[in-house]
Amino acid sequence: MTEEHNGLTRRGFLTGMGGLAAGIAVGGLGVPSSMASAGQEPVWPMPYVKLDPEEVRKLGHLGYYEGECCRGAFSAIVGSLQKKVGAPFTAIPINIMAYGTGGVAGWCTLCGAINGASAAISLVSKNYKAIVNELLLWYTQTPFPSDKANALAVNHEYLVDKYKSDKALPPSVPGSPLCHVNVSRWCKEHGYASGSSERSERCARISGDVAAYAVELLNADMDGTFAPTHKFSAEVDGCRTCHKKGKDFDAGMWTRGKMECSDCHDKATAKLVGPDHP
Ligand code: HEC
Ligand code: HEC
Incomplete structure (x- = not known):
């Protein structure tokens, strides 16, 4: 629906119903006038207060x-x-x-x-x-x-x-x-x-x-005291020296992620990793 078409429909709607009734009807569709007004962006980040x-x-x-x-x-x-x-x-x-x-x-x-x-x-x-x-x-x-x-x-x-x-x-x-x-x-x-x-x-x-x-x-x-305290496992750090988001395709950077690699990849059983893997 074009702007113009939208405008015409809305005008017709208002004329037909009278201002107040139309206002209530529009509100009823879940479009609060404050959010619909031009140029008003939703707040972000929203104002957090400390919770228990x-x-x-x-x-x-x-x-x-x-x-x-x-x-x-x-x-x-x-x-x-x-x-x-x-x-x-x-x-x-x-x-x-x-x-x-x-x-x-x-x-x-x-x-x-x-x-x-x-x-x-x-x-x-x-x-x-x-x-x-x-x-x-x-x-x-x-x-x-x-x-x-x-x-x-x-x-x-x-x-x-x-x-x-x-x-x-x-x-x-x-x-x-x-x-x-x-x-x-x-x-x-x-x-x-x-x-x-x-x-x-x-x-x-x-x-x-x-x-x-x-x-x-x-x-x-x-x-202002947030500081990370948890670390990746040695294995994830190890695999990620080559397999991470990066530009060097040949080094192994055609994959990315931080999950425990051995949950799915396993050298010993060659599960998703070839036996000749470095
Ligand atoms: C939840 C299971 C899962 C986890 C955890 C996981 N992977 Fe994978 N990974 C897969 C699957 C499934 C594929 C797709 C394999 C395919 O189709 O050949 C894949 C593909 C890959 C590939 C490309 C394989 C290929 O055939 O060329 C690499 C490299 C890789 N993963 C490395 C890692 C590394 C490093 C980690 C840990 C940081 C990791 N993966 C964690 C399941 C997993
Ligand atoms: C020193 C860099 C390096 C490290 C560390 C490394 N990889 Fe790789 N990996 C590669 C390269 C390069 C390839 C591509 C090999 C090829 O194409 O023959 C590869 C291929 C793979 C593949 C595709 C299947 C295969 O065997 O070719 C998987 C899966 C994989 N790696 C998982 C892992 C996991 C899991 C770890 C950690 C336990 C790991 N890699 C550690 C460099 C590395």
């Missing part, structure tokens, strides 16, 4: 029960900011992150808790790249659920009435930011089916744990 990580840990768990991992972690942070700050956060529909469930619509790629928390981070901080990188490193190296998360469940201190499981669940280190790897390792290691209520409960606790850590990082960022 322990409160957010509970909200992330509750958020999972309401809308699963990605939406859950996002709602713990952005929902809190909607309550504490109001606008501009209130203009964001929390459901924008609903797609991320099960590593994006069940594809089990990026863990939804990371995805949702990272979206919240990049909504409120210009430092999003470094903070999200730190969040992923921490996640891959941390046993989940955390002791704090298990204690909240055992003591019934989460914000839900009926628990999928209130047991202290055995922890596993994901090793990977992929939902598939994290879920599969934990399920196989501890004998739970991927469709079990225990698996689901663990993901609820992870949603809270990840949102809480994201808030710790954001609080430090706000204080």
Whole structure:
């Protein structure tokens, strides 16, 4: 539809209905006049205020029960900011992150808790790249659920009435930011089916744990004290001397990434790496 056509339609519409009624009708379509006015850019980064990580840990768990991992972690942070700050956060529909469930619509790629928390981070901080990188490193190296998360469940201190499981669940280190790897390792290691209520409960606790850590990082960022503390494994550093984003094709720079290479590549068994590999 051209500008002109659009203008004509709108004029006709206004003439037909009268100014006030038309204004209400336009509002009803979800186009607030303040956002529609010319030249007004949405605010970014949005004005973060410090949140309590322990409160957010509970909200992330509750958020999972309401809308699963990605939406859950996002709602713990952005929902809190909607309550504490109001606008501009209130203009964001929390459901924008609903797609991320099960590593994006069940594809089990990026863990939804990371995805949702990272979206919240990049909504409120210009430092999003470094903070999200730190969040992923921490996640891959941390046993989940955390002791704090298990204690909240055992003591019934989460914000839900009926628990999928209130047991202290055995922890596993994901090793990977992929939902598939994290879920599969934990399920196989501890004998739970991927469709079990225990698996689901663990993901609820992870949603809270990840949102809480994201808030710790954001609080430090706000204080100007954020500093990365987690490191890549020696193996990833080693492979990345040649295999990273770069211009030297012949040296191996036709790939990029920071995940644990040996999760998928293995010299000994020649799994995706030829036996004559340097
Ligand atoms: C989640 C699994 C996974 C992880 C983790 C992973 N890769 Fe891969 N990688 C693959 C797959 C699958 C391919 C595609 C293989 C193909 O089609 O030949 C690939 C391709 C590659 C290739 C090109 C292979 C070729 O045939 O030329 C290189 C080099 C490579 N990866 C290096 C790495 C390095 C270095 C790391 C760690 C920083 C890493 N990969 C982590 C799964 C993975
Ligand atoms: C010293 C540089 C260097 C390092 C370190 C290195 N690679 Fe490579 N890699 C290469 C080069 C160059 C090729 C291309 C070889 C070829 O085409 O014959 C290659 C090829 C590959 C391939 C494609 C399949 C194959 O065998 O040709 C994979 C997968 C791979 N590397 C994974 C890894 C992983 C995983 C690590 C870490 C354990 C690693 N590489 C460390 C330089 C390196």
